[in-house]
Amino acid sequence: xxVDGTGRRGAxxxxxFGGTKISAALTESGSKEWLALExxxxxxxxxxxxxxxxxxxxxxEVLGGRRPAAVGVSFGGPVWAESGAVKLSHHVPGxxxxxxxxxxxxxxxxxxAVENDGIIAALGEHRYGAGRDVSSLLYxxxxxxxxxxxxxxxxxWHGADGMAGxxxxxxxxxxxxxxxxxxRGCLExxxxxxxxxxxxxxxxxxxxxxxxxxxxxxxxxxxxVTAWHVAEAATAxxxxxxxxxxxxxxxxxxxxxxxANLLNPDRILVGGGVSKSGDGLWKTMRRLARETAMxxxxxxxxxxxxxxxxxxxxxxxxxxxxxxxxxxxxR
Amino acid sequence: xxVDGTGRRGAxxxxxFGGTKISAALTESGSKEWLALExxxxxxxxxxxxxxxxxxxxxxEVLGGRRPAAVGVSFGGPVWAESGAVKLSHHVPGxxxxxxxxxxxxxxxxxxAVENDGIIAALGEHRYGAGRDVSSLLYxxxxxxxxxxxxxxxxxWHGADGMAGxxxxxxxxxxxxxxxxxxRGCLExxxxxxxxxxxxxxxxxxxxxxxxxxxxxxxxxxxxVTAWHVAEAATAxxxxxxxxxxxxxxxxxxxxxxxANLLNPDRILVGGGVSKSGDGLWKTMRRLARETAMxxxxxxxxxxxxxxxxxxxxxxxxxxxxxxxxxxxxR
Numbered sequence: 001x002x003v004d005g006t007g008r009r010g011a012x013x014x015x016x017f018g019g020t021k022i023s024a025a026l027t028e029s030g031s032k033e034w035l036a037l038e039x040x041x042x043x044x045x046x047x048x049x050x051x052x053x054x055x056x057x058x059x060x061e062v063l064g065g066r067r068p069a070a071v072g073v074s075f076g077g078p079v080w081a082e083s084g085a086v087k088l089s090h091h092v093p094g095x096x097x098x099x100x101x102x103x104x105x106x107x108x109x110x111x112x113a114v115e116n117d118g119i120i121a122a123l124g125e126h127r128y129g130a131g132r133d134v135s136s137l138l139y140x141x142x143x144x145x146x147x148x149x150x151x152x153x154x155x156x157w158h159g160a161d162g163m164a165g166x167x168x169x170x171x172x173x174x175x176x177x178x179x180x181x182x183x184r185g186c187l188e189x190x191x192x193x194x195x196x197x198x199x200x201x202x203x204x205x206x207x208x209x210x211x212x213x214x215x216x217x218x219x220x221x222x223x224x225v226t227a228w229h230v231a232e233a234a235t236a237x238x239x240x241x242x243x244x245x246x247x248x249x250x251x252x253x254x255x256x257x258x259x260a261n262l263l264n265p266d267r268i269l270v271g272g273g274v275s276k277s278g279d280g281l282w283k284t285m286r287r288l289a290r291e292t293a294m295x296x297x298x299x300x301x302x303x304x305x306x307x308x309x310x311x312x313x314x315x316x317x318x319x320x321x322x323x324x325x326x327x328x329x330x331r
Numbered sequence: 332x333x334v335d336g337t338g339r340r341g342a343x344x345x346x347x348f349g350g351t352k353i354s355a356a357l358t359e360s361g362s363k364e365w366l367a368l369e370x371x372x373x374x375x376x377x378x379x380x381x382x383x384x385x386x387x388x389x390x391x392e393v394l395g396g397r398r399p400a401a402v403g404v405s406f407g408g409p410v411w412a413e414s415g416a417v418k419l420s421h422h423v424p425g426x427x428x429x430x431x432x433x434x435x436x437x438x439x440x441x442x443x444a445v446e447n448d449g450i451i452a453a454l455g456e457h458r459y460g461a462g463r464d465v466s467s468l469l470y471x472x473x474x475x476x477x478x479x480x481x482x483x484x485x486x487x488w489h490g491a492d493g494m495a496g497x498x499x500x501x502x503x504x505x506x507x508x509x510x511x512x513x514x515r516g517c518l519e520x521x522x523x524x525x526x527x528x529x530x531x532x533x534x535x536x537x538x539x540x541x542x543x544x545x546x547x548x549x550x551x552x553x554x555x556v557t558a559w560h561v562a563e564a565a566t567a568x569x570x571x572x573x574x575x576x577x578x579x580x581x582x583x584x585x586x587x588x589x590x591a592n593l594l595n596p597d598r599i600l601v602g603g604g605v606s607k608s609g610d611g612l613w614k615t616m617r618r619l620a621r622e623t624a625m626x627x628x629x630x631x632x633x634x635x636x637x638x639x640x641x642x643x644x645x646x647x648x649x650x651x652x653x654x655x656x657x658x659x660x661x662r
Contacts, residue, residue: 136490161628162595165593166625167592170593182625182626183623183625258502262481262501265490265491291514292502292514295512296409
């Protein structure tokens with residue numbers, strides 16, 4: 001256990017650049033509680049510079065004058081994990097090639113590690129969440145995108161370019177909706193929140209009567225329909241909303257079953273806002289995953305355990321590894 | 332290097348239970364040539380007992396009185412790699428639970444290891460073939476089925492049930508053709524040889540004129556059309572055959588691109604009879620794989636190097652590891 005000059009355990013600072021919001025949290029080595037946690041929405045017109053300024057402000061607030069023993073950072077986009085530099089963000093401009101770990105090292109004077117948010121959330125679930133007791137894990141988060149990460153033999157599997165774990169880009173419908181990655185018909189383009197909302201709006205434009213409950217929830221304005229509205233309306237029995245949620249759930253199940261045939265992990269965890277949209281989604285997702293996975297492939301599919309904090313707890317695991325207290329968490 | 336009582340290098344025996352044919356081969360530790368190789372077709376009505384008898388006969392022929400230092404075995408179906416017992420064969424009856432490694436240990440009095448053929452072929456390509464210089468590898472073989480194997484950090488990735496690497500069961504068309512695994516629309520049900528032949532026959536029944544070249548190759552009897560005929564007719568410009576090959580190649584490319592997004596391996600190798608059906612297949616497969624893989628995922632797609640011998644060379648690698656001469660090849 002790291003002990004600082006004052007005899008206290010080492011403080012671990014976790015930062016999360018989430019694309020739409022930024023978080024900073026503080027804990028101590030060995031603890032499972034936050035000493036402090038601050039979140040702020042990334043403002044309209046945000047760029048890499050403003051996001052970093054906000055993160056430093058939040059970090060100052062949670063640190064309250066303490067010096068961290070190490071800093072772990074979750075970034076919502078591809079990174080070079082070895083150097084801690086950002087490749088790019090699909091959501092916030094100006095991040096291309098930013099040497100994020102270097103800058104934060106300069107700021108805090110302590111070791112800093114940076115990981116992609118899907119990968120780091122998988123690490124968080126493995127170290128502190130619903131994947132603690134297994135050695136291999138496939139993690140999915142279904143929210144504004146479909147992110148993911150792979151843990152094999154207890155360690156992050158990065159892949160050749162640090163791009164492993166992108167289950168959101170299993171391509172299910174070759175002629176399906178365009179995807180942010182440049183392809184079409186990826187899982188993300190069918191099952192992420194914005195895809196669910198877009199599909200609902202498309203179906204309302206074709207058959208508004210079928211989505212009356214949904215439309216009411218959205219204040220009778222199809223343009224304001226969100227995935228949350230669709231999930232609510234589906235729970236209330238709205239047939240249009242049910243069909244849209246079924247489509248997303250089936251796509252998730254097929255992708256999960258396919259990934260299980262390729263990777264055969266001990267456990268598969270699903271988190272993110274969309275994963276909380278009710279039993280209907282889980283039932284269809286489980287059925288299609290089982291139907292897709294080979295009979296000899298065991299399928300242990302469960303909800304993620306850490307919710308929106310998974311990337312932050314993954315950042316804690318990274319920071320802990322930097323202090324030499326955790327098990328080695330990356331390769 | 333293993334040296335036997337006579338001062339010679341240790342002989343390594345490789346056996347391959349391929350479903351339709353059985354092979355035995357002999358080499359020496361450190362060699363890249365066969366001392367002897369024998370193959371025999373599995374007769375009509377074959378079962379586990381007759382296949383084992385044939386394998387022992389072939390082994391006797393290639394050994395010619397020598398005693399092997401170790402035996403590696405490739406099996407065309409799921410196995411328990413740790414114990415060397417067979418789970419089942421989808422092609423030959425009577426294999427359920429056969430303790431193959433134990434029986435062969437009893438026969439030869441030396442260490443024996445057994446692996447699934449897709450997995451062991453991946454190991455063969457990694458140790459002796461087109462994947463020697465990389466640490467992570469995804470291998471596909473496209474023939475009567477679509478098999479595969481995954482090498483990560485230079486070692487076989489087995490997965491929780493020893494079922495990892497089944498890229499043939501990435502599900503691409505949820506309502507597609509029934510697959511031998513019990514699901515529908517798997518890559519194997521679209522791109523394997525029998526699937527290609529079946530799709531050609533189906534299209535001929537709808538529009539015979541479009542497949543005139545193909546029909547001629549098959550002696551004007553649609554029932555005798557094989558994947559080989561389809562590939563030949565496609566090369567000759569037959570539009571029906573071209574469309575069928577395009578469909579298979581596109582499915583392969585999409586599955587490869589999707590798998591690359593999930594695993595991001597250093598290299599992807601494609602072998603098997605179907606992979607040798609011409610530039611057209613490779614062109615479409617490469618295009619769809621690149622279109623499906625994320626821009627940040629590098630895609631190094633190449634033909635497998637060892638052809639039909641990949642499982643046998645993988646068996647050599649297994650045997651070599653048993654003698655303590657190879658690098659550790661499994662986990």
